Amino acid sequence: MSKKFSLFGIILMLAIVFMIGGCGEEQKEPVGPINKTTLTIQQDGEEVTCADEDPSSPVGIVPTFVDGNTPGENAYNVKIDPPVSGTYALGTGYVTISFSYGDCGEVMTWSVTDNIVIDHVYAKGSSEYNDYNYTGESPHPTTDGNIHCPIAGGSGKYADFSHVNFVFHYKLTVSKSADTEFTRAYDWTIAKEGDQTELTLSTGQTFTVNYDVTVDATYIDSDWKVTGTITIFNNTPLDAVITSISDVADGVTATVECALPYTLSAGLTLNCTYSADLADASAGTNTVTVVTSTPMVEGGTASENYAFGDPTTEIDECIDVTDDKYGALGTVCYTDLPKTFEYTLDIGPYDACGEHTFTNVASYVTTDDENDTDESGSAEWTVVITVPCAGGCTLTPGYWKTHSSYGPAPYDDTWALIGEDTPFFYSGQSYYAVLWTNPAGGNAYYILAHAYIAAELNKLNGANFSAAKEAFDAATALFNDPGNTPDYVAGLKGKKRAEWINLAVTLDEYNNGLIGPGHCSE
Numbered sequence: 001m002s003k004k005f006s007l008f009g010i011i012l013m014l015a016i017v018f019m020i021g022g023c024g025e026e027q028k029e030p031v032g033p034i035n036k037t038t039l040t041i042q043q044d045g046e047e048v049t050c051a052d053e054d055p056s057s058p059v060g061i062v063p064t065f066v067d068g069n070t071p072g073e074n075a076y077n078v079k080i081d082p083p084v085s086g087t088y089a090l091g092t093g094y095v096t097i098s099f100s101y102g103d104c105g106e107v108m109t110w111s112v113t114d115n116i117v118i119d120h121v122y123a124k125g126s127s128e129y130n131d132y133n134y135t136g137e138s139p140h141p142t143t144d145g146n147i148h149c150p151i152a153g154g155s156g157k158y159a160d161f162s163h164v165n166f167v168f169h170y171k172l173t174v175s176k177s178a179d180t181e182f183t184r185a186y187d188w189t190i191a192k193e194g195d196q197t198e199l200t201l202s203t204g205q206t207f208t209v210n211y212d213v214t215v216d217a218t219y220i221d222s223d224w225k226v227t228g229t230i231t232i233f234n235n236t237p238l239d240a241v242i243t244s245i246s247d248v249a250d251g252v253t254a255t256v257e258c259a260l261p262y263t264l265s266a267g268l269t270l271n272c273t274y275s276a277d278l279a280d281a282s283a284g285t286n287t288v289t290v291v292t293s294t295p296m297v298e299g300g301t302a303s304e305n306y307a308f309g310d311p312t313t314e315i316d317e318c319i320d321v322t323d324d325k326y327g328a329l330g331t332v333c334y335t336d337l338p339k340t341f342e343y344t345l346d347i348g349p350y351d352a353c354g355e356h357t358f359t360n361v362a363s364y365v366t367t368d369d370e371n372d373t374d375e376s377g378s379a380e381w382t383v384v385i386t387v388p389c390a391g392g393c394t395l396t397p398g399y400w401k402t403h404s405s406y407g408p409a410p411y412d413d414t415w416a417l418i419g420e421d422t423p424f425f426y427s428g429q430s431y432y433a434v435l436w437t438n439p440a441g442g443n444a445y446y447i448l449a450h451a452y453i454a455a456e457l458n459k460l461n462g463a464n465f466s467a468a469k470e471a472f473d474a475a476t477a478l479f480n481d482p483g484n485t486p487d488y489v490a491g492l493k494g495k496k497r498a499e500w501i502n503l504a505v506t507l508d509e510y511n512n513g514l515i516g517p518g519h520c521s522e
Helices: 002-021 397-402 413-417 431-435 444-460 469-480 486-490 494-511
Strands: 038-043 046-051 064-067 077-080 086-090 093-102 105-112 116-125 128-133 143-147 163-171 173-176 179-194 198-200 207-233 240-249 255-257 262-264 269-277 284-292 300-306 313-315 318-323 327-333 339-347 354-366 376-387
Touching: 077 086, 093 116, 093 163, 105 116, 105 163, 116 143, 128 143, 173 284, 173 300, 179 354, 179 376, 207 240, 207 284, 207 300, 207 318, 207 354, 207 376, 240 255, 240 269, 262 269, 318 339, 327 339, 339 354, 397 431, 397 444, 413 444, 431 444, 444 469, 444 486, 444 494, 469 494
Parallel strands: 179 313, 198 376
Antiparallel strands: 038 046, 064 128, 077 163, 086 093, 093 105, 105 143, 116 128, 116 163, 173 207, 179 207, 207 269, 207 339, 240 262, 240 284, 255 269, 284 300, 318 327, 318 354, 354 376
């Protein structure tokens, strides 16, 4: 009974004390326990909700609230106290921090050099801290923001930083190049065309034929590759054992040339080469992943985009073009296309009557360099020439005026039977000069002289002359008259002028093959 009484007495005393304490004071509504982790406050007339678990940005880490002090410092847990904006050493790397104030209070942003991996950030304020755990993030972030301490009591705002800890480990610095290469092989074609297929020539006559030789090419691409160098820099104080290097170009595993495992000493660099065979020329991304077995130094990754441009190896990209009658036409490369060679060849003279053929061949061969296959090709063109055996054929004044010893066309030696410089009757000019004199104002002397000289040369060249003989003899009589000078004949009118013109018409018909043996090709 004494124990029960004693307990009852204690309860009674407490009740009395409570009642005395409440005397004379206004009664209030009971207030529930305050949840300090999420509070809504008034900020510039607007409600702002702040919470311990407000995530970082941009990474989005939701912090874990921890009551008590942060874990003790060591080589991989660096404490910054006092927390002031600036750059601080994390082993052989650095972290840069900056502080600012927002609606909910003080926040921090951090960034690190590429040889540092952040595992945890401890944001300490008052007697508590927020733990930002980055160990599950891939790829590892190199910067983050909106780091804050827990809510300070019932203030509704984050506590100011008392210090901040960075828990980290090292990683290798990995970079790479990505170069494309492929082979382009060219396939060439050649075509040849002349402007004549058949000719009728007199003995001793030459004829100029115009030729076009056109070369073209197509190509096929193959052997697409992406190659390059993988560079691994150990910017840490520890030796790192590299156990694996994998390189992938859009799903294709590359061949990496590197002896593994490899111990990369602190401060040194390892260079490896790689090559990946691809199916086509599609652009892509090439990624290398380096793995280590060293606990505090992890490997790393690097990516590089690639795209194909010009071929790195070209096969048969240029050709040398020749003609068996003309000689070298020139060198053509694919970048020169389309390409047509234009040139002329003289056919004749032939001393024997009958049928003759003139065939010439244009050909190409790939230029002589280390990537050539000696590909070759050719095209030919044939002209059939007829030299009449009976009566020959005739040529116009236009032919004879250009085929003298003065050119410009090849020399026809029929001229030697007259002589270009021989005086032409009483004209005061040579045969050659008369033939080149324009019959200005319709001067009948020169109109008849042109037809007369051509007819005479055709006769000397072996053309049957019977159809022109009568007109030729009549014209000879006119030219033999000393009074018939060019100036005198220029003034003739009516029937007298018509006599000259009519003879010129007959001789012109002979020269053009309308009468007589027929016309030669010109």
